[in-house]
Amino acid sequence: GRADAHPHRADEDAAPPVYLVTGATGRTGSLVYFGLQAAVAAQVVADELGGAYADPNHPGCARSVVALSAGAAVVSGADAAADGRSCDGATDVKWGPLAAALDSDAIVVDFSPKGGPADLRGVFDPSVPGIQWADGNVWTKLDGRRHGRSATDGRTAPAVRALVTDLDAAREVLGCTACDASEGIYLGDVTEPDTLDPATDGVTALAIAVGVGGNATEDVMEAVEFRGVQNQVASLAASARKRGAALTSLNVALISSMGTTDPNPAPYEGGEVLFYKLNAEAFLGASGVPAAVIKPCGLGDGEGSEQQLLTGHDDTMLTSVHPPVVARADVARVMVQALVERQSGLRFDLCASLRGPPTTDGDLDALLDGARWGWQA
Structure with a gap:
């Protein structure tokens, strides 16, 4: 299996993965949500056709x-x-x-x-x-089996879920109709642990794309960017324990930010929120759950797959890449790849360059492998 072929992929269960995207109505989170849906649909076709x-x-x-x-x-x-x-x-x-x-x-x-x-x-x-x-x-x-879909209605329960704080926003951004669990839509708040358990029940992979706006107070920054990450991972782990699954069967991808090496970042560089993002990264690394932390440079709203993606560590690209900007769509592509391929043991900076050839979907595994430290190879 893939876990044997690649030492940095998390252990795999026999059951198909179930993904949960938090912050799914945000600009980046919605791209992750739709990207995972496309990946799941393609995998269903692959499973059916084989x-x-x-x-x-x-x-x-x-x-x-x-x-x-x-x-x-x-x-x-x-x-x-x-x-x-x-x-x-x-x-x-x-x-x-x-x-x-x-x-x-x-x-x-x-x-x-x-x-x-x-x-x-x-x-x-x-x-x-x-x-x-x-x-x-x-x-x-010849085997006569209908893989991936129910033989009675041609559908399965949603394999990609979204945690949202506003159902009207979910209808507008995600295109849901009932906007309830039947469509994989769950109403909850990462600062309120009890609201997370229905969404994480049965989930094997968590995409954390939730974040605060620029005008948030420091209390809100801590509650969402740090404590909120703790709450999400705790709920995911509790769900796994309840069904007898090992922590190593789970996978988490977190969108954080570059700039965390600066002990006193200016507001235009991220400001105080970077302290809480860094604390969330540290918590995730010690949680026992296989994880990938993606730390993008400045976020842009351009199309994905149009620039060369670059990985690094320790904020070096903030001064070596001009301008230090990456499309949200490309951040979403990288996050989806990390989750679908169950990449773990990763914490890396992500930026983009106009100089090299665009990074295609077929290049993403190599990009993630290149984001590792030399001793991880």
Whole structure:
């Protein structure tokens, strides 16, 4: 499994992950929320598509799909020798693996190496279950199981939850309708521990994107940025204990801030709130829960995936990168990747540069690995 292949990923349970985003109606938190939803949807498709199939156009001939990740797969098979239509297992001609891309509801395969189309699209149909191809062919899944979705209504309980302080804001920003637990929306306040338990019940991964505004009092800063983080992690851990899960099966990602090496930061550099953010980081590091702390430089509202992302430590990029700004969308991408790939043992600065090539989604694992100290490799 991934935990064995990568020593810095948290232990994995057999059950699918359940994510909770706090601060989900904020500008960065909402991007994390939607990013996790997209990642979960892609993983469901990957899980559904993987397996062995029967092809009516080639009776008895093997067909298989192996999902490499939430966005990529390979397709392999065999055809009958010469002009035969049915495979006999002895003279079959094997082909593949052929590259395939996965999106939120489909697989697109490059069949050109075997004389077919370069971009044949297929959609997984859970009622078959199998793959409905654009050319009219239907591959039937041999194990007959409907992975990821309920066989009765095609849906599962929301795998991505949001903790919000205002249901009207949730409707506007997150697009919910009922805006209740049926849609994964929970009303709560990180400064009130008792309000967190319904949201964290069954949760395995926590994205902490909550924060205070620039006009907050010091008491509010402490209550939200420090004590609030303690409350969230305590509720997450209590939920795990209640269901008999180990702390190492959990994962937390925290959005903090650069600037915490300055003992007396000016207001325009973050001011007093950085003290409480740093205390939250220290608490998280000693909590026993696998975690990643993302410390962005100045936040911008530009598009993601347009700049080269840089990682570092100890605020050095505040003076080496000009201007020291990173898009909220890119911070969200990095946080989603850290949670989906269960990265832990990480605390790093994040900024962006106009000089290098843009950091793609496929580059994010390498970015996170590069954020480690040399002795962590």
